[in-house]
Amino acid sequence: MTKPSFDVQREQLANGHFIRVVNYHSTPRGARGELEKELAGFARDYAPVTLDDLDRLFETGTWHKDKPGLIPVFYEGYRNSISVAAPLCDQYGLTGWFPIATSFVDCDPEHQEAFARAHWISLVEEDTKGGRIAMSWDEVAEVSQRHVVFPHTAHHEGFDTVLSDDDIRREVVESKAQLEAVTGQEAPAFVWLHGSSYGQNPRHDQAVKDAGYRYQFANTMIHRVN
């Protein structure tokens, strides 16, 4: 297990084993212009990273495109991920990676604001005007056709609050199965709330591995698990 430390990070950098990531959360319509400017700048200077590209980087250790790779990550499964972020990624040729709290999507739109407030999902003002805040399952399927979609647990939980076997099954295993049933493809990665790394707890690590995830994203590194 690779636990985060300055020594690990130094070794990874020295070996050229790193990649640029930009983490986004809500991407409100009211700030579309700002996001477009930011993504346009990234698209000009970096190359998109598909799942195949990431696989190849781990297999060879070497990035194979002319420009360095950059992964824009849009967390939670907000409705504006598909109405704002994904179209901009399409426009600028970026591959977006979308970790989705699957129970947020599953929640009746009438209760999604309460779900968000109960589960550390930040809201912007326009989210509180009524209506659906999360993507629909049809939208999840749609975005998965061009981008990478994977679970951010079911209920936006950290490993430290997922304690029982039932909890682990719900947050790690069933979230994957539900996403895969909707998209018809593998959910290749997993990320805990707070971006906790692999190696924090053997039981949780084993659950992620046994569920069949290829990658676990964390705040210090991307772990290849399977």
Next chain:
Amino acid sequence: MSATVQGPSSHDGEPSAAALLEAGDIVGLMRACHDRRLEREGIPMVLGLADERGPIPVAASDAQRAEGTAFLAVLDQYREALVPFARVDDEGAVITTMQVLAYTHFAPGAEPISEATQPAVVGASASDPVAPAASDPIDPILTGEGTLS
């Protein structure tokens, strides 16, 4: 458990990462990157790669390794400036230091690492260059004696 973020705010008038770097204000860089508006701005990160199945081959690309070495030198400088108290396995300290590194050297308005010895672009905007092309040279100063001490 979660807050509603009110209305837009702006970083207009705030110094860019490049300007803070030129001034040697590493604490200011940390404040600026932690003040990013999560609801509408990206958080740049440089993430390491760890294969739990076995070793990853060392990068065959000279440019890739050189860039990693340059990042490593910057990491050491920022670690010393920001978190000299931290244990080697203090995850929070690692994250904060890497965030400052990413914010300073590849966020919009940042100082691309290959151009670190050139005059800083004060007030750089998101449309400014945010990173070198892979073929750009790595600044030797950032691979050896730092400019930040």
